[in-house]
Amino acid sequence: MKYLGIPLEKPKVAFFGFTGCEGCQLQIANKEETLADLLGAVEVMSFRLISSDKDDGYDIAFVEGSITTEGEVERLKKIRAQAKILVAIGACACLGGVNNLRSRFPLDETIQEVYGNHVIESGPVRKLSEVVTVDYELPGCPISKAEFEWLVRHVIVGVIPQLPQYPVCVECKQRIKTCVFDMGIMCMGPVTRAGCNAICPSNHMGCWGCRGAVDEANFESFIEILRERGFAEREIAERANFFNAFSGVDVIPQLEG
């Protein structure tokens, strides 16, 4: 690639997975229509899910999954030491995601339930930013390929990617969708960061908050409205805590074990 006759070096990128389902990395590999475009813009040094070729000379690391063992802490720190830019991708990396649902129970009880007395190494569920400095976060469960490409374009030209600062409701209205609240379905859309094109409300599921809290969300009024509309405390707790998106918001009811 040349710009004004000057050859530009392609940024060297690598992809890594920790505790998660690899669904976010799959989104990147999955929509082949634009794969050639993406590979025209970056040089893939390491992407184990789809490639045996491996080179540690990368500048940008995209990291999926939560951190749950000391081995993972070490591996992530090595990646951080190498990468000039580290991007957390997906709800598990950005928020802890569904992995956090097991944090309702003590670790020894959790291991016992699944493995009995067999020895298994595990630890608390941590999002990436609890272990290393994260430069950018690309939220979602899973991430969207379009938004990933948008982020890559920004990083390549050195512009800070600014996620939408409005809630999912804005995108839902732009698509002229019937509000799911009017169908009796709970939705975290009013307090969740947009950028998903309201995909869950559009499919009559309501939003579960996988993209994290929008700036300046009014949780007090939101929870009050949910109660007014007759949603049970347990139902509110299950939806609001599903992706660990609103931890620390004290008006949100806790999810019991």
Place this chain on the structure above:
Amino acid sequence: MTNILEKPIDIHVEHIARVEGHGNIKIGIEDGKLTECTWEVVETPRFFEMMFKGLSIEMAPLLAARVCGICSISHALTAARAAERALNIQVPETAQKIRLLAKHAETLQSHVLHLFFLVAPDFLNVGSVIPILSSHPHIVQIATQLKGYANRASDLLAGRTSHPMVFKVGGLTQVPRKRQLKNLLNELEENIPYLEQAIEIFKGLSMPDFERETEFVSLKGQDRYPFIGGDLVSSDGIRMGEDEYQAMTNEYMVDISTSKWCKLSRDSFAVGALARFNNNYELLHPKAIELAEEIGLKPGSHNPFFHNLAQLVECVHVVYESKDMLTELIDSDTSAFMASYEVHAGEGVGALEAPRGILYHHFQIDDEGKIVKANCVIPTGQNHANIHHDLHKLVPELAAQGEIEAEISKRAQMLVRAYDPCISCSVH
């Protein structure tokens, strides 16, 4: 060529590439003897059985989807089925059809991903699909077309490819409009020539010559090739009901794996496309049988590399069955897609053929509909022991043939890859 008697072999593939999740292959040969031969799974557990605890049963499909980024449609549907069997819910016919169509889209997407992106580079002697983009662009074009169709079918029928949202206990949140179904049918028909080209490419590849007598476990179809629910069958002659899955899987712990292993009549068994093919051959779509005959794939095949060929045969099956089902659906009344039900205490098992093999979810719920106990038995978890035992036969055979270390390593990786393992899923 280096003789094994002259030079020791020490292979350590850490985090084998082009498979989902984290697994290692360790092989050691000294003085012509196998000193080590291990399929090691090092994926960190997520403890899904614990995550489910205390949640409402309605949440089961949504959470289950997150077990796997590739086969999340299968996981959501298995959890929904387990919940529906616990609550005695009869799912409306339209919902059953849409679910199976979405599953077919997932099977096509997953098999094409595996065959073209994960397996094909081995046959073209490259590390990934990336060099193939410039060396054989038409191959990537075929995969792009077929996966493009499968992805759009998943978007329409399931909400999206990974982590679908339309499957709920009792049915669906919505059904596509007739016009959308017609467009999908048109698109499917336009892609059939690409399916034929895909077949031509794989016909030209010869799979490694290797056999090990294996027990194959799958669902047993009644009147159609099985995907959702039904009896469990093994090629060693065992047949059980869906609820008896634990007797069919016999999970146990091993030190070399964070995933549990399984066994039935022998030390190990295999699940997946080849198991379904071997146990249900006569129920395949005539077009799929035609292809199987053309490529010489016969039921009773014990070459694990033929998992790849069985996947190709299944691609043909799901495309043609989807065509028939879509045509039928377009002409039928699709207004009923959700059953009403009341929550009560109960227990239910769901069995389903995910792309990589038979998958089970099991829930016990209390009278408020809270999950008190959950269990998931994953296809790749059922295959790990078989992969391990296959390696124990393959590696000495290759060494005896005088193959060099690099070739033994490549063939061992190809063997693991043939099973299309989904390692994070197996550990869950």
